[in-house]
Amino acid sequence: xxxxxxxxxxxxxxxxxxxxxxxxxxxxxxxxxxxxxxxxxxxxxxxxxxxxxxxxxxxxxxxxxxxxxxxxxxxxxxxxxxxxxxxxxxxxxxxxxxxxxxxxxxxxxxxxxxxxxxxxxxxxxxxxxxxxxxxxxxxxxxxxxxxxxxxxxxxxxxxxxxxxxxxxxxxxxxxxxxxxxxxxxxxxxxxxxxxxxxxxxxxxxxxxxxxxxxxxxxxxxxxxxxxxxxxxxxxxxxxxxxxxxxxxxxxxxxxxxxxxxxxxxxxxxxxxxxxxxxxxxxxxxxxxxxxxxxxxxxxxxxxxxxxxxxxxxxxxxxxxxxxxxxxxxxxxxxxxxxxxxxxxxxxxxxxxxxxxxxxxxxxxxxxxxxxxxxxxxxxxxxxxxxxxxxxxxxxxxxxxxxxxxxxxxxxxxxxxxxxxxxxxxxxxxxxxxxxxxxxxxxxxxxxxxxxxxxxxxxxxxxxxxxxxxxxxxxxxxxxxxxxxxxxxxxxxxxxxxxxxxxxxxxxxxxxxxxxxxxxxxxxxxxxxxxxxxxxxxxxxxxxxxxxxxxxxxxxxxxxxxxxxxxxxxxxxxxxxxxxxxxxxxxxxxxxxxxxxxxxxxxxxxxxxxxxxxxxxxxxxxxxxxxxxxxxxxxx
Numbered sequence: 001x002x003x004x005x006x007x008x009x010x011x012x013x014x015x016x017x018x019x020x021x022x023x024x025x026x027x028x029x030x031x032x033x034x035x036x037x038x039x040x041x042x043x044x045x046x047x048x049x050x051x052x053x054x055x056x057x058x059x060x061x062x063x064x065x066x067x068x069x070x071x072x073x074x075x076x077x078x079x080x081x082x083x084x085x086x087x088x089x090x091x092x093x094x095x096x097x098x099x100x101x102x103x104x105x106x107x108x109x110x111x112x113x114x115x116x117x118x119x120x121x122x123x124x125x126x127x128x129x130x131x132x133x134x135x136x137x138x139x140x141x142x143x144x145x146x147x148x149x150x151x152x153x154x155x156x157x158x159x160x161x162x163x164x165x166x167x168x169x170x171x172x173x174x175x176x177x178x179x180x181x182x183x184x185x186x187x188x189x190x191x192x193x194x195x196x197x198x199x200x201x202x203x204x205x206x207x208x209x210x211x212x213x214x215x216x217x218x219x220x221x222x223x224x225x226x227x228x229x230x231x232x233x234x235x236x237x238x239x240x241x242x243x244x245x246x247x248x249x250x251x252x253x254x255x256x257x258x259x260x261x262x263x264x265x266x267x268x269x270x271x272x273x274x275x276x277x278x279x280x281x282x283x284x285x286x287x288x289x290x291x292x293x294x295x296x297x298x299x300x301x302x303x304x305x306x307x308x309x310x311x312x313x314x315x316x317x318x319x320x321x322x323x324x325x326x327x328x329x330x331x332x333x334x335x336x337x338x339x340x341x342x343x344x345x346x347x348x349x350x351x352x353x354x355x356x357x358x359x360x361x362x363x364x365x366x367x368x369x370x371x372x373x374x375x376x377x378x379x380x381x382x383x384x385x386x387x388x389x390x391x392x393x394x395x396x397x398x399x400x401x402x403x404x405x406x407x408x409x410x411x412x413x414x415x416x417x418x419x420x421x422x423x424x425x426x427x428x429x430x431x432x433x434x435x436x437x438x439x440x441x442x443x444x445x446x447x448x449x450x451x452x453x454x455x456x457x458x459x460x461x462x463x464x465x466x467x468x469x470x471x472x473x474x475x476x477x478x479x480x481x482x483x484x485x486x487x488x489x490x491x492x493x494x495x496x497x498x499x500x501x502x503x504x505x506x507x508x509x510x511x512x513x514x515x516x517x518x519x520x521x522x523x524x525x526x527x528x529x530x531x532x533x534x535x536x537x538x539x540x541x542x543x544x545x546x547x548x549x550x551x552x553x554x555x556x557x558x559x560x561x562x563x564x565x566x567x568x569x570x571x572x573x574x575x576x577x578x579x580x581x582x583x584x585x586x587x588x589x590x591x592x593x594x595x596x597x598x599x600x601x602x603x604x605x606x607x608x609x610x611x612x613x614x615x616x617x618x619x620x621x622x623x624x625x626x627x628x629x630x631x632x633x634x635x
Contacts, residue, residue: 185266239257241257285313367392388444467505524554
């Protein structure tokens, strides 16, 4: 809920509505209907909104300008709440890692590196999925320190909304430091954040006008103006370029470098070097070493680190086909065995039944990849030639951006084929396609965001197509818990949408093998390269609880490294190797635990943490020999 819940939602039973771009969500908050605003307070700004003091707000008549005014007032209330949080005590040459997001979840990445008085946030993502996660977007990052205002700088690993979506909110609440990212990440982030803000404002306006929200007034988390403001803070950095980051008073500093993470265009992992020469590496989202689609590159390997923070989206899972025992080292093998059979089945179904395929897809990377493989199969006569529509403004803009960068040898084919995609950018073009379908248009494929079906134009298509058996909804990517995409995969037949229930009778299919994330083997290979010097600790983040535990187990058993799944709000002190849970640094002594204690308590099912399988077998052998010797004494 908004930080200003008491002021905005008194005596109101509230829930969150969600809209998502590129597979991560933005939440709609709410305000109380008894809130009073004076129109003259904003008239000089040309907002065009009119509130009369003492009169209750009729949310059905609110314009987008009205909603922006209410949003500004909500931000002011949040700033007041933030100002009440005291700043922690500063310790000279003190280094620590704090985990504020993507801890026990896939979304909401926020990790802070502190060195003395210097505080730098690594990624600034938005939560999505379950209501309890989405509500965190409206709260301050931490109750123990004012992260939004004490942060000196932000380093962004890549453009996806679960790594960038909280940036405008940070800016609105007072952050004004530099934001570092690669140039390609900047270009995609601009698309993603502007699209996210536009959708939030549109959805808030729609929810108020149609009264589909249980909030007294539905509000966006941030606006386009705040996106434009935060983009002005960006500083573009090249791969391998060393950048020095300083605290506001320039008392403390450390340096960092970006290296290609292979996840999507511009994606990076971050290598931080302290003045003490200690190194910390943040993986961001890693790509895979097994396959190479036209939209990806292989990840760069790290050169060593004292501490590693790595993702675990696919912890405990493999892109290898264990049914045949064949490794998916060749992209052709993956496409032939995992992608093409599903696409052929879906296309055949709609050709036989005069239906339509709807593919909810992440706007950046996934939409373009699926379009490429569909068009390639049509060119090669593997499936009938059908129109391929891309109905998502950000997907279309990203398609243009990818076209400019598909210049390597393995990308030239995609560059040519993607020219045949039928793009629908404007609202007018989207409405025309929508009406065309209502008039009987069929035997076509529509690719539309969001990838987890939590917002975007794909929902309007889903509402029309889902009740009919002739159609297919083809799920193409990871579906977080609490999203409509996950519900469909779980067999849910009644989906809540736009204030009503949609009865699902269409075919639900899923295509795998297109993930831009590395699997367990990929992450292990990447961490193994960082073993010189041997990391003291690997922190496992960005995954659902089971995936996190499985990834940590693999790191311990395969690499003989200590691994920890940190809880949200915890801080790790590098010098003392102790963990602080929801506490300010002024009370370290009373709240810390030893390194071994916090590992064992965090992962209780891992009794042999830090040992290799070979060592475990050795101990088992010794015990067995001793047991045999003991038994032989009685014969």
